[in-house]
Amino acid sequence: MKSGSMSPEQLKRYGRHIILPEVGMEGQIRLNQASVLIIGAGGLGSPAALYLAAAGVGTIGLVDFDTVDLTNLQRQILHTTDSIGTSKLSSAKQRIQALNPTVSVRTHAVRLTHENAMDILRAYDVIIDGTDNFPTRYLVNDACVFLSKPNIYGSIFRFEGQASVFHAGEGPCYRCLYPEPPPPGMVPSCAEGGVFGVLPGIIGTIQATEAIKVLLGLGRTLIGRLLLVDALTMEFRTMKLKKDPQCPVCGPKATIKELVDYEAWCAAVSGAIPEENVSDVISVQELSEKLRSKDTPQLVDVREDFEREIATIGGIAIPLRELSGRMQELDAAREVVVYCHTGQRSGRAVAFLKDQGFSRARNLLGGIEAWSLLIDQTVPRY
C-alpha cells in the first residue's frame, strides 16, 4: 500500500509501527480506518482508550454515563483531578484528543441496555468490554454474538484479572465460560472489595493489545484461551476455553435469540426471582430509561399511604388491597409498571393484573428500595 493517504506528520507519528514488518504501511492504514467501541471509561477503558488512540485507531467510541469522582483517580488514568465532577466522556474525549487529535471520538452518554445496545455496537469493528457489572457483561456478550463482533473481554477484582477474546464465529463466548452470573452480594464489587490500582492498567492494556491484533489479523489472539493474571504473585496463566455445545446464545441449540432485560435475567438465574417470570419484571435501570423516553409506562404504587408519605417515585396510588376494585383506572393496552417497597406485593399485583388481561404488566424488581439504591439516592429508604 502506498503512503499517499498519510500525511508526513502521520508517517512520522506512526513510524515505529510502520517499520515493523508485521504492521507496515498497510497495517497502519488499516488501524487509521478502524473503529473500536470501549464500554466503560473507567479502570479498564482508560488504558485501552489511550493506547488505541496512540496507535492511531481512526474512531474510538466510548459508552459511559458517569461523572468523574475522586475515588476513580487511583486507577482511571483517562481522568484528572481537574475533571472531578464533569462527565467521564468529556474528560476522556479531551484526553484522547490531546494525545492524538486525528482520532475521531464518538461519545455515547447512555447506560447500555438491551434496547440501545444493538444500534450502538453495530457501527464498530471491535468491542472492548470494560464494564463493572455482570448484567452489562452478559448484554455486551449477547449483542456481540448476534452482531458477529469480536468482544475483547477483561475483568478485575482486587489483585486478580482475567482477559480473553470472545468471538462466537471462531471460538467460545462469555456464556460458554460462565453460563450464569453469581447471585447479587456473593461477589463483592471493586467499591466494596477494593482493587489494586495498576491492575486495570495491565488488563486494559492487554485488551488494547488484543484489539489491535484482531484488527490487523496479527499473531495469536486470546480466542479460545483465558488469561489469568495474579498481580500479587505476578503469575500469568492461560487456560483452554472451549465452545460450550449447550451454550444458550452461541450453541447449535441456542434458546436466546434476542436481547433481554439483563438486570432482571441476572436476578432470575441467580435465584432472586423465578426464571419463568423474567418477562414479568422490569429493572430499575430500564424503568429509569423508559421514564425519560416518549414511551412512558403507567406507573402504579401498590403501597399504603403511610409508606408513600416517607418516600415515593410517583405514579397512581392504588394499595394492593384495593386493586381488584380499581383496575378500571388503568389502561390494559399500555404497559403498566407496578412497584411497592421491595417487589413482593407488586409481584402479586402483577400476577393478578395479568390474569385480568393486563398482558403488559411488569413488576419493578427490588421496588422503591432498589430505586433508591441504584437510581436516585435522594429517595429516602425505610
Next chain:
Amino acid sequence: MSVTILIPSPLRIHTEKRERVVVEAATVGEALRTLCETHPGIRNHLLSEDGAVRRFINVYVNDDDIRFLSEQTTRLRANDIVSIIPSIAGG
C-alpha cells in the same frame, strides 16, 4: 495422591488467606469435598446444595476445564494443579 488447589483471592478469606491448599484426592470431586471439609466457609461459594460446582465458577485441572473432562469424576494424578476460577466483573 497429593494435589494442589489454587484459591482465587475472593475466596481466600475462607482459607486463612492461603492461595494454595494441598489435599489428598483421587478425583476432582474428592479434592473439592476435602477442601470444603477443612475450610467449611468455602462450600457455599463453590458448590450448590446438591454438590454440583456453581455455574459462575469454573474448575480446571491444569489448563483444562473439568466440564470438558469428566466433571467431578475427573481423575487426578500426583502434583496436578486444580484451579478455582470465579466469575469477576470489576472494571
